[in-house]
Amino acid sequence: MKSRKYGLYIHVPFCKSKCYYCDFYSVSDNFQNLIDDYLVSLSEEIFHFLKNNNFQHPQIITLYIGGGTPSILNEKQFINLFSLVKKNFNIEDIKEITVEMNPESINENNLKVLKDIFYMSFNNFRISLGVQSFNEKVLKFLGRVHGVKQIYNAVELFNKLNIKNYNFDLIFGCPEQKIEDVEYDLNNSIKLNPVHISYYALSIEENTVFYKKKYNVDSDLQADMYNLIVKVLEEKKYVQYEISNFAKKGFECLHNINYWLYKEYFGFGPSAVSFFDNKRIKNISNIEEYIRDKFLYNTEKIDKETAIKEKIMLALRTKFGLSLENELVKRYSRIIEKFLKEEKLILENNCLKISDRYKFLSNHIILEFM
Numbered sequence: 001m002k003s004r005k006y007g008l009y010i011h012v013p014f015c016k017s018k019c020y021y022c023d024f025y026s027v028s029d030n031f032q033n034l035i036d037d038y039l040v041s042l043s044e045e046i047f048h049f050l051k052n053n054n055f056q057h058p059q060i061i062t063l064y065i066g067g068g069t070p071s072i073l074n075e076k077q078f079i080n081l082f083s084l085v086k087k088n089f090n091i092e093d094i095k096e097i098t099v100e101m102n103p104e105s106i107n108e109n110n111l112k113v114l115k116d117i118f119y120m121s122f123n124n125f126r127i128s129l130g131v132q133s134f135n136e137k138v139l140k141f142l143g144r145v146h147g148v149k150q151i152y153n154a155v156e157l158f159n160k161l162n163i164k165n166y167n168f169d170l171i172f173g174c175p176e177q178k179i180e181d182v183e184y185d186l187n188n189s190i191k192l193n194p195v196h197i198s199y200y201a202l203s204i205e206e207n208t209v210f211y212k213k214k215y216n217v218d219s220d221l222q223a224d225m226y227n228l229i230v231k232v233l234e235e236k237k238y239v240q241y242e243i244s245n246f247a248k249k250g251f252e253c254l255h256n257i258n259y260w261l262y263k264e265y266f267g268f269g270p271s272a273v274s275f276f277d278n279k280r281i282k283n284i285s286n287i288e289e290y291i292r293d294k295f296l297y298n299t300e301k302i303d304k305e306t307a308i309k310e311k312i313m314l315a316l317r318t319k320f321g322l323s324l325e326n327e328l329v330k331r332y333s334r335i336i337e338k339f340l341k342e343e344k345l346i347l348e349n350n351c352l353k354i355s356d357r358y359k360f361l362s363n364h365i366i367l368e369f370m
């Protein structure tokens with residue numbers, strides 16, 4: 001029996017329609033009649049997975065229900081999902097619960113249910129809202145199904161129900177987007193006072209509409225936008241605790257911090273990933289097969305070398321940085337010295353961090369360690 005604490009991620013793989021830039025696994029056609037079957041499979045998957053890996057009610061410190069679009073679930077389905085969690089895991093010590101929601105599928109009823117089942121029992125219940133932009137043209141360009149008005153409606157409901165811990169997911173650097181547009185999104189976001197903002201640069205991923213259309217991004221312009229975002233959010237007292245994540249003090253996302261600190265976690269649902277005992281287990285990315293065959297996993301053993309590289313990669317993305325006391329740093333002393341000299345890395349409290357000026361280029365720096 002294992003007595004460690006884990007993050008728990010549940011993937012809800014349904015979306016009203018597929019956004020043109022998105023490469024997360026989700027289905028958007030005729031899925032309504034699949035949701036109940038998905039929940040049955042999820043229940044079976046969790047039960048067998050824990051049993052086969054010798055876990056008995058493992059302790060969970062964070063729960064993240066992501067997607068896809070979890071807010072597509074109706075009240076009864078949400079209650080079912082949470083019962084599954086309670087039945088299979090020890091949640092006595094849970095520190096945070098996050099549910100991803102999209103503006104078009106938020107209504108007073110589903111928020112009230114979430115409030116009843118999560119908010120009333122746990123101090124730290126978060127909603128992560130897929131905002132992306134406050135510009136109708138950008139939303140259309142991205143293939144989002146909601147408009148700006150629905151973002152405001154969602155926040156109005158949060159206020160009405162006294163839900164204060166919400167994140168905005170935003171995107172920048174779309175073709176045609178100007179720096180003034182980012183400024184506009186920033187100003188509108190700040191006015192609504194989210195306690196957390198995740199701000200991602202658009203990247204063109206394979207298997208997306210944007211990739212097929214051969215869209216490109218202007219990385220110089222993206223760098224300027226990024227610098228503006230960091231500056232404005234810092235002025236407004238958001239702490240940048242990861243390359244793309246900003247939070248008011250005390251509202252950092254513990255679930256994601258758990259990933260970045262290379263801690264162990266479970267992931268259930270199609271395409272979800274678990275990581276424990278030096279292995280990474282990925283679930284099949286196909287809802288029909290998930291429902292029919294269940295337990296189709298791809299298991300990757302993480303050897304020591306890979307683990308070191310992954311730890312460096314994750315630690316350097318965060319404000320905590322990479323501890324120099326760590327023996328793993330010794331073997332990279334040459335690269336580290338070079339980057340310190342070039343001021344791409346800085347040393348703070350014996351931890352290596354990417355200097356502010358190079359944060360947007362962090363991927364290039366991190367790649368040199370790989």
Ligand code: SF4
Binds near residue numbers: 014019024067069
């Ligand atoms: S709603 Fe989110 S998960 Fe669904 S397609 Fe759009 S970006 Fe992807």
